[in-house]
Amino acid sequence: MNTKEIPYKIYLDEQEMPKQWYNLRADMNNKPAPLLNPSTLKPMTAEELSQVFCEELVKQELDNDTPYIDIPEPILKFYKMYRPAPLVRAYCLEEKLQTPAKIYYKFEGNNTSGSHKLNSAIAQAYYAKEQGLKGVTTETGAGQWGTALSMACAYFGLDCQVYMVKCSYEQKPFRREVMRTYGAAVTPSPSMETEIGRKILAEHPGTSGSLGCAISEAVEMAAKQDGYRYVLGSVLNQVLLHQTIIGLETKAALDKYGVKADMIIGCAGGGSNLGGLISPFMGEKLRGERDYQIIAVEPASCPSLTRGKFAYDYCDTGMVTPLQKMYTLGSNFIPSANHAGGLRYHGMSSILSQLYHDGLMEARSVEQTAVFAAATEFARVEGILPAPESAHAIYVAMEEAKKCKETGEEKTIVFGLTGTGYFDMFAYEKFNNGTMTDYIPTDEDLKQGFDGIPRFPGNEF
């Protein structure tokens, strides 16, 4: 098909929106390792997991076999408020870069929460409501997840308690107020409300908090209150499953125009958007139907895939969560103050970790000033002001497009534009003032994190 016929934006019709999520695990030969109970080191049973998570979500978490899972009607209805999301052909960027590459991006920032996180938030809130729960607890770092979850809880009439990393609570008052506008109770973490919060405050007075610590607090509060469960915005298999709506729509849009992607690029924090974007493509790759080059992009300041260990580790600082096998920097690793808050997590989805370990995808780490330079260039030609997280993918997509200019290759590059950056203007201000710095942890810094990874037979790394 002639490229001229491809519109700047490919919109699917509502009826073309996928009605099932795709469970990539069904096509994986090496399944992701099971979550372990930290006290027995045995795989977590559905019953144990149900004390923390909703029952239906536990089923999804443990299901390695069912390839397609129906999206319940009320979730589809909510999705229609902001989906299908457009797949944009970045004609303006291609022109600016003078590249023969064809660049596409899937834009997930078209909702009030400003990111893809709403795709899983609404699913998790729905299953909590179905189970007759009163409410949910969660953590939020930069605030995107908390915002998405508060929107989802407001829609289904659930109580929503958010533990927000203290430095974000103070530096991002607007995100905090969006959450409160949607009815969530927002507490700066660490707080005096939980045992783990009090312990952390006693040991580190004046700490500005971390995601791992906020998770511990949220898990503790879910366990303490009747009718409450904990929900998590990334990392887990269930979250990745919900996010496959991104990849399924992307593939449907490309198929509609007979376009085949060569390269798929996404930023990776806990791995949910990237996992969701690549799932249908990776499925083809695993079934031997087609090959794709798949690239995860992470900040050089928090390099879980590129420099982490593949081992069982805790998902939180307080060590109250199950152990997950993943690429990790150690649950007590606190990354330097990078502005892409959503990418500052010590671990990675176990599905993506396994795929990466098996050589089915690549990973690159990039420094934040280069990322913001790419973000700025992108905003000026494509119009959208990207989230700093998303700009990691933009940076690598632009690098690859520039390589195509040198080689003359007409590669088709698809990347995930996960969200908008309107609440990140302090970071943009630093970049604009020339005061943004880069920090790459030394091997010595990383060793401290690795020393905190639990050691037990079978967990050598």
Ligand SMILES: *Cc1c(COP(=O)(O)O)cnc(C)c1O
């Ligand atoms: C949270 C977030 C990310 C990273 O999370 P993943 O689970 O790795 O997708 C990326 N971009 C934006 C805009 C986010 O809010």
